[in-house]
Amino acid sequence: MIKAMPVSNPSPPTTSAAASACWKRELAEAVRDPIELCRLLDLDQTLAGPAAVAGSSFPLLVPRGFIARMKPGDPTDPLLLQVLPRVEECEEIVGFSADPLAEQQARRAGGLIQKYAGRALLLLTGGCAVNCRYCFRREFPYAASGATPAGLQAALRELAADPSIHEVILSGGDPLLFDDRQLDQLVVALGAIPHVRRLRIHSRLPVVLPSRVTEDLTALLAASRLAVSLVIHANHAAELDSTVAEGLARLTAGVPLRFNQAVLLRGVNDDAAVLAALSERLIDLGVAPYYLHLLDPVRGAAAFAVSEARGRELLDQLRRRLPGYAVPRLARELPGEPSKVWIA
Ligand SMILES: *Cc1c(COP(=O)(O)O)cnc(C)c1O
Ligand code: SF4
Numbered sequence: 001m002i003k004a005m006p007v008s009n010p011s012p013p014t015t016s017a018a019a020s021a022c023w024k025r026e027l028a029e030a031v032r033d034p035i036e037l038c039r040l041l042d043l044d045q046t047l048a049g050p051a052a053v054a055g056s057s058f059p060l061l062v063p064r065g066f067i068a069r070m071k072p073g074d075p076t077d078p079l080l081l082q083v084l085p086r087v088e089e090c091e092e093i094v095g096f097s098a099d100p101l102a103e104q105q106a107r108r109a110g111g112l113i114q115k116y117a118g119r120a121l122l123l124l125t126g127g128c129a130v131n132c133r134y135c136f137r138r139e140f141p142y143a144a145s146g147a148t149p150a151g152l153q154a155a156l157r158e159l160a161a162d163p164s165i166h167e168v169i170l171s172g173g174d175p176l177l178f179d180d181r182q183l184d185q186l187v188v189a190l191g192a193i194p195h196v197r198r199l200r201i202h203s204r205l206p207v208v209l210p211s212r213v214t215e216d217l218t219a220l221l222a223a224s225r226l227a228v229s230l231v232i233h234a235n236h237a238a239e240l241d242s243t244v245a246e247g248l249a250r251l252t253a254g255v256p257l258r259f260n261q262a263v264l265l266r267g268v269n270d271d272a273a274v275l276a277a278l279s280e281r282l283i284d285l286g287v288a289p290y291y292l293h294l295l296d297p298v299r300g301a302a303a304f305a306v307s308e309a310r311g312r313e314l315l316d317q318l319r320r321r322l323p324g325y326a327v328p329r330l331a332r333e334l335p336g337e338p339s340k341v342w343i344a
Contacts (some may be wrong), residue, residue: 016214016215016216019211019214020179020180020216023209023211023212024179026064026065026209026211027063027129027177027209029063029064030061030062030063030064030129030130031060031061031062031064032059032061033060034047034048034051034052034055034084034085035048035052037051037060037062037067037083037084040067041067041070041072041073041074041077041080042072042073043072043073043075043080044075047084050085050086051084051085051086052085053085053087053090054087054088054090054300055085057139058085058131058135058138058139058300059085059131060083060084060085061083061128061129061130061131062083062130062131062208063129063208063209065208065210065211065243066079066083066130066207066208066209066239068241069238069239069241070238076267078236078238078267078268078269078274079236079239081133081265081267081268082130082132082133082134082235082265083130083131083132083133084133085133086133086303088303089133089300089301089303091302092299093299093302095297096297096298096299096300096301096302097297097298097299098298098299099139099140100136100296100297100298101136101333102335102336103137103140104145105335107145107146108120108155108158109146109154109157109158110146110148110150110151110152110153110154110155110156110158111123111124111145111146111147111148111151111152111155112146112154112155112158112159113171114165116338117164117338118164118166118167119165119166119168119169119198120159120165120167120168120169121169121171122159122168122169122170122171122175123142123145123146123147123171123172123173124147124152124170124171124173124175125142125147125172125173125175125177125178126140126145126147126172126173127172127173127174128172128173128174128177128204129177129204129205129208129209129212130204130208130209132204133300133301133304134263134295134298134301134304135298135301136296136298136301137298138298138299138300139298139299139300142173147173152186156189156190156193159190159193159196160193162195163195164195165195165196166195166196166197166198167196167197167198167200168190168196168198168199168200169200169201170199170200170201170202170203171202172203174203174204174205175201175202175203176201176203176205176206176212176217177205180214180216180217180220183220184220187199187220187226188224190224191224191225191226196226197226197227198227198228198229199221199224199226199228199229200228200229200230200231201228201229201230201231201255202233202261203231203232204232204233204234206230206232206244206247206248206251207233207234207239207240208239210243210244210246210248212247213248213251214250215250217251217254218250218251218252218253218254218255219254220254221251221254221255222253227256227257228254228255228256228257229255229256229257229258230251230255230259231258231259231260231261231290232248232258232259232261232287233260233261234260234262234278234282235262235263235268235269235278236268236269236274236278237274237277237281240278240281240282240285244285245285248286248287252286257288258286258287258288259287259288259289259290260282260287260290260328261290261291261292261293261328262278262289262291262292262293262328263292263294263295263304264292264293264294264295264306264311264330265295265304266303266305266306267303267304268304270306270314272314272317272318272321275292275314275318275328276322279318279322279326280322280326283325283326288325288326289328290328290329291328291329291330291331291340292315292328292329292330292331293331293332293333293340294306294308294311294330294331294343296332296333308332311330311343311344312343312344314330315327315330315343315344316344329342329344330343330344331343
């Protein structure tokens with residue numbers, strides 16, 4: 001157990017079983033079969049053949065609400081490309097490895113990973129509501145990496161013992177797969193560590209499964225003394241439909257700061273007009289563009305790579321189109337560096 005300390009608001013949020021049942025059901029009903037995905041989108045079923053092969057070690061997973069935002073009959077739909085396994089994933093490409101960011105070396109205790117001063121990542125779970133084909137953690141050994149109940153307790157003890165950490169970043173997998181009761185316990189435990197002042201949540205669920213944004217979630221975050229921020233993950237404006245807008249609106253009271261991180265992906269958003277539309281839609285929803293990441297060279301994701309030179313060019317075009325606050329930072333992560341490396 002961590003040291004006990006009075007917490008500003010220890011009362012649990014009112015349970016809203018219906019809202020919780022809703023997102024859990026949607027998650028359980030997510031599409032896992034490439035043939036079904038092709039059928040839902042009126043796509044040639046031959047696309048599903050290689051998909052079944054390529055998806056076997058990191059299977060297809062996509063919620064139906066996200067599929068509803070894809071254009072039927074279009075095999076190049078930018079949302080489809082992010083989730084449909086391709087046969088190229090099986091090719092070994094030089095420079096693309098299982099742990100490109102050397103995260104295994106940055107582990108401290110349990111699911112706690114620290115690379116940067118003053119802040120640390122807490123891995124809560126290996127699960128996600130969607131399996132993004134370009135994900136740098138697609139081969140991450142979560143079970144052996146402390147994303148377990150015992151690992152969480154060890155991480156909390158380590159955090160409590162290190163006064164240099166002021167910000168805890170919930171990550172994964174997707175930390176919002178923890179339900180509101182589990183998150184409430186965790187937020188209270190973090191709030192009881194005096195030197196932790198800020199809580200950041202990195203999650204793709206507000207985009208791919210907006211029903212996850214329950215009133216209880218907002219309430220439990222609003223109740224914490226910690227300054228809370230949320231970093232969502234959307235790569236294309238078409239991901240941000242009205243269901244996402246409604247979820248973000250529900251969250252406003254609990255999370256004053258909202259950011260987006262995106263990955264620069266060939267065929268998805270490697271185009272100035274597409275990136276500008278993403279930024280504008282985000283701003284309209286009260287979300288500031290934060291990082292635009294260059295792809296991490298994880299095995300299986302080479303088809304998405306965009307060169308650094310092309311990234312700089314795109315950023316240059318964005319600066320000509322958008323107000324400064326709507327331009328993301330182009331960044332890449334290099335193992336051993338004291339921060340993300342800003343490219344443009
Ligand atoms: C990306 C990352 C962070 C967050 O970096 P910020 O620049 O603070 O957004 C923190 N820890 C690790 C290990 C990361 O990979
Ligand atoms: S939601 Fe994030 S962690 Fe999960 S598969 Fe997608 S990119 Fe990876």
